Amino acid sequence: MSTEKGAPAGTRSEALRALADAHAAAIWRYVVHLTGDRAGADDVVQETLLRAWRTPAILEQGPEGTRSWLFTVARHLVIDEHRSARKRHEFPTDELPERAERDRTDALFESILVEEALAGIGLEHRAVIVHAYYGGKSIAEVARELDIPEGTVKSRLHYGLRALRLALQEKG
Template identity: 75%
Template sequence: MPHDSVERRDTAESRDAVRLAALYDAHAAPVWRYVVHLTGDRAGADDVVQETLLRAWRTPRILEQDPSTTRSWMFTVARHLVIDEVRSARRRREIGVAEVPERSVPDATDALFEAILVEEALAALTVEHRSVVIHAYYRGLSVAEMADALDIPEGTVKSRLHYGLRALRLALQERGVTR
């Protein structure tokens, strides 16, 4: 019994393959020309024809009709597929190009110049002020942690940080940084 079901399935699959091949031979080329006439897109026409043939194959009543009726049904389906593609959001957002553009890489020139500018301004500070500013802003230490690391009182850290930032602001303004 299992052998009979496999044989029936093979027969049904071969019938489907024959029907699909006959459908393709009879209608693919005219439908393709029609779609190319509508869109001007040869590659896109292949996709539309494939979908049209698939829909015809899935609709057995179409295959049982007169071939001229089947073809006009396929032209209508193809036209609707083209219209749907034109109306789709994907089509409105896509822009075809001959070559894929290179990926843009952010320019690091401005960041480099800013780093050099800050480095020069920091070099203009006294050693004490520069040390507190670097510990606070580049190492992220709290006032208490800076006091321990530099072995100075917290009040002195606060004072040096205040005056160090004022001197840094002045040094940056002298180098053309405004504000």
């Protein structure tokens, strides 16, 4: 197997290993100096060496040219990360922020309106609506609890909901 430049893959891997041994620690210290982030420095060094591996001509240069190329790539990676949208929108913190809760004002306002509207309809209609909708009971269960026929429950639900709708429309 050969590379783009005709050098055997094993030779290229050995050159990259030698490059990492010779320069990785110095690049890591340089990146830590620039960023103050030790974990981030590991990522930058890894990406710098990956780019060197993808650029076979770098592995064939002399040691001084290679070293300056590696430091330039590392510096550009740090700059790119600093300019990235992810970096601008993330803020490190020692504590997790409190979980944001939805504003329940609208729900509270709606429940007050429904309560007032329910108070404005007849007691028999209100009892059926409360048992069926707020109690989560079936027609048969409501009929048993209120001791009325199922047909009457259906009728009271129909007319009660109609009255409730009108009362809510009046309230806006």
